Amino acid sequence: MKPLFALFFLAAAVFAKDLPKSERFDKAIAAFEEADKASPAPKNGTLFVGASNIRLWRSLPDRFKKDKIINRGFGGAFLSEVVHFADRIVLPYKPKQIYLNAGGNDLHLGKTPEEVLASFKAFAALVAEKLPKTKLAFLCIPTSPSRWEEVETVKTTNKLIADFIHAGGDKIEFIDYFPMLLGADGKPRAELYAEDQLHFSEAGYDVVTSVIKWQKEIAAIEVRYAENTAPKAPIVFIGSSSIRMWKTLATDFPGKPVLNHGFGGSEVFDSLNFAHRLVLPFQPKQIVMYAGGNDLNAGKTPERVFADFQAFVARVHAALPNTKICYISSAPNPKRWAQIKETRALNAAIQAFCAKDERLQFIDVYPVMLAPNGEPKPDIFLEDKLHMNAKGYELWKGVAGPALME
Numbered sequence: 001m002k003p004l005f006a007l008f009f010l011a012a013a014v015f016a017k018d019l020p021k022s023e024r025f026d027k028a029i030a031a032f033e034e035a036d037k038a039s040p041a042p043k044n045g046t047l048f049v050g051a052s053n054i055r056l057w058r059s060l061p062d063r064f065k066k067d068k069i070i071n072r073g074f075g076g077a078f079l080s081e082v083v084h085f086a087d088r089i090v091l092p093y094k095p096k097q098i099y100l101n102a103g104g105n106d107l108h109l110g111k112t113p114e115e116v117l118a119s120f121k122a123f124a125a126l127v128a129e130k131l132p133k134t135k136l137a138f139l140c141i142p143t144s145p146s147r148w149e150e151v152e153t154v155k156t157t158n159k160l161i162a163d164f165i166h167a168g169g170d171k172i173e174f175i176d177y178f179p180m181l182l183g184a185d186g187k188p189r190a191e192l193y194a195e196d197q198l199h200f201s202e203a204g205y206d207v208v209t210s211v212i213k214w215q216k217e218i219a220a221i222e223v224r225y226a227e228n229t230a231p232k233a234p235i236v237f238i239g240s241s242s243i244r245m246w247k248t249l250a251t252d253f254p255g256k257p258v259l260n261h262g263f264g265g266s267e268v269f270d271s272l273n274f275a276h277r278l279v280l281p282f283q284p285k286q287i288v289m290y291a292g293g294n295d296l297n298a299g300k301t302p303e304r305v306f307a308d309f310q311a312f313v314a315r316v317h318a319a320l321p322n323t324k325i326c327y328i329s330s331a332p333n334p335k336r337w338a339q340i341k342e343t344r345a346l347n348a349a350i351q352a353f354c355a356k357d358e359r360l361q362f363i364d365v366y367p368v369m370l371a372p373n374g375e376p377k378p379d380i381f382l383e384d385k386l387h388m389n390a391k392g393y394e395l396w397k398g399v400a401g402p403a404l405m406e
Contacts, residue, residue: 020109022084028074029085041093042068049090050101051077053142053200062299063209070095078111079103079119086123091130098127099175099212101139103157107150113157116141120161124172137173138165139208142181145188145197177211180273184318210273217263218274231257235404236284239291240266242331245387252397256404259284267295268308272315280319286405287316288363290328292346297336302345309350313360326361326403327354328396332369332376334385363403368395 046067048054054073061069072089074081079102082090090098100123103116120138127136140158143151155178162174181204183189190197192204200208234257237243243262250258261278263270268291271278279287289312295305313325329347332340347366354360369392371377380392388396 020078022081025074025077025081025085029088032072032089036092041070043094044068044096045070045093046097046099047072047090047093047095048099048101049073049082050079050099050139051075051105054101056194056199057205059202059205063205065298067097073101076105077102078106078109079116079123080106080111083119083123083126086126090127094131095134097135097137098131099137099139101141103141103161104147104154107141107153107157108147113153113160116157117160117164121164128171135173136171137175137212139175139212140178142178142200142204143188144193144199145190147198148188173215175208175211175215177207179276180207180211206269207273210270214263214266214270214274218277221261221263221278230259230282232283233257233285234259234282235286235288236261236279236282237288237290238262238271238278239268239289239328240264240294241387243290246393246396248390248393252393253401253404258404262290265294266291267298267300268292268305268312269295272308272312275312275315279316283320284323286324286326288326288328288400288404290331292330292350293333293336293339293343296330296339296342296346302342302349305346306349306353310353317359322359324359324361324405326363326400328363328400329366331365333381334376334378336386337376361403363400365396365399368399 046064047070048057048060049072051073052075054071055075057071057073060071070093074085079100082100082102100120103120106116106119107113124136127134138161140162141154143154147154158176158178162176165172165174181188181192192201192207193199194201235253236259237246237249238261240262241264243260244264246252246260246262249260259282268289271289271291289309292305292309295308296302309327316323316325327350329351330343332343336343347362347364351362351364354362369376369380380388380395382389
């Protein structure tokens with residue numbers, strides 16, 4: 001590896017152009033420092049740093065509740081400027097994780113993909129030297145309707161950075177949500193952007209959040225089929241941890257071509273967001289989904305979760321119009337019993353929706369999971385009082401089995 005000073009020299013040399021000076025952000029950076037004096041940033045935090053899509057991400061703490069979030073986005077920033085100010089708004093925090101998103105403004109004002117790559121290399125080298133225990137992830141440079149004419153340059157830059165990252169093993173992660181930003185016509189999906197058609201809307205941040213959380217698990221599922229080909233016309237089980245932890249799925253339904261594509265902690269939206277990888281390529285004759293509980297627990301309304309399920313159905317049937325889609329009712333459990341009103345509302349909405357289309361079926365496991373007193377049976381759950389034990393899955397087997405296609 002080149003000495004750190006050499007990388008900085010390279011970055012400075014290639015950026016010697018008639019471009020805005022980094023000093024334009026002195027006030028913004030000083031404001032961060034003053035805020036840190038008044039209220040020190042958390043130790044071992046998760047740092048999001050970069051340009052305006054980071055600065056405008058107001059919902060970050062709510063989306064990553066288990067992490068101690070530090071937002072150090074400064075609007076209009078170049079990737080080279082993130083490097084320039086790293087000693088003031090990156091290194092002092094000693095975060096356990098850094099998510100970096102910048103580079104689009106560099107390209108927009110004339111920098112080349114190679115120059116942006118040089119900046120990223122400089123940042124990565126700085127983190128590796130000064131924060132060797134910190135994990136680094138690069139959030140891919142997004143496209144947008146207002147900068148669509150720059151899309152090929154953006155793609156080239158993302159590929160350069162991704163290739164550099166992948167060549168280094170697993171030290172850095174490249175977060176690739178670029179394909180999810182495009183619609184069936186291959187152009188940016190308007191609903192993912194704010195009115196300026198440049199920055200993400202909350203719907204856009206939904207996509208980014210989903211990929212940050214689940215990219216690795218999705219890739220792990222795909223690896224299963226690198227050597228073992230999936231059966232034709234399978235039955236794909238998809239959803240959250242109650243699907244992922246259904247270890248006896250294949251033996252519970254012998255002779256059925258079942259595939260377990262559950263990924264723990266996921267929401268209905270995540271299955272929608274990754275349908276192009278977990279569902280559509282397998283051309284299933286049937287899909288069985290269990291998800292929705294994590295959504296409600298995260299604060300989403302039953303109406304929002306229902307809308308996500310409708311979008312999932314629409315996405316699948318646009319590509320696979322004859323595929324049957326079954327929804328296993330959101331189940332009662334002791335840990336989340338306080339959310340039972342919302343759970344019932346979600347189940348009622350999806351059950352009514354499924355009744356209107358013969359390609360849909362509502363699999364109601366709710367009644368069999370209740371004890372005579374109307375509360376969840378205590379002996380069908382693990383110690384966490386959330387996930388089921390073998391007795392619980394035996395109940396699901398009895399209810400779901402008759403719904404599976406031959």
